Amino acid sequence: MPIRRQDTRRRGLRALVAALAASLMSLPPASAQPDPAAQPAPLPRIELQAGVHLIRAEVAQDFASRARGLMFRDALAPNHGMLFVFEQAARQCFWMRNTRIPLSAAFLDDSGRIVNIADMQPFSDDSHCSAAPVRFVLEMEQGWFVRRGLREGSRLAGPRGLFSTP
Numbered sequence: 001m002p003i004r005r006q007d008t009r010r011r012g013l014r015a016l017v018a019a020l021a022a023s024l025m026s027l028p029p030a031s032a033q034p035d036p037a038a039q040p041a042p043l044p045r046i047e048l049q050a051g052v053h054l055i056r057a058e059v060a061q062d063f064a065s066r067a068r069g070l071m072f073r074d075a076l077a078p079n080h081g082m083l084f085v086f087e088q089a090a091r092q093c094f095w096m097r098n099t100r101i102p103l104s105a106a107f108l109d110d111s112g113r114i115v116n117i118a119d120m121q122p123f124s125d126d127s128h129c130s131a132a133p134v135r136f137v138l139e140m141e142q143g144w145f146v147r148r149g150l151r152e153g154s155r156l157a158g159p160r161g162l163f164s165t166p
Helices: 005-025 063-068
Strands: 045-050 053-060 080-090 103-108 114-120 134-141
Touching (some): 053 063
Parallel strands (some): 053 080
Antiparallel strands (some): 080 134, 103 114
């Protein structure tokens, strides 16, 4: 007996629905999906020196940690910040989406010299960019650099091998 075209379509549609149902059942429940506000695994920390001032910085050196940055945090401990490390010097731009605390970003060249500093407001999508190619960006609570007399041209020191010798 010949198979009718309509029967073939029905079987194909049933197979498609079954495959879709199976793939949906394999997804974790919504409660198991990652919460963007949940605390991620701790990042490595280093100490930097800005003149007589000691900075304790988390190090964001991969795409995921740089993309998350200081989002969803309510505060920074005194003299704590985040150092963003990039593979190569380029113009770096930052924004403050989902970032609750006002920050200052110091854009640093390979030698740890501050190229420029940008003050950034919470929850803003405004871009704040380096004035020249940089490999490092250090975010601290807003005004931290100014209160310590640090400005364009000031140099930070870090663990051996982090910054190149000028």
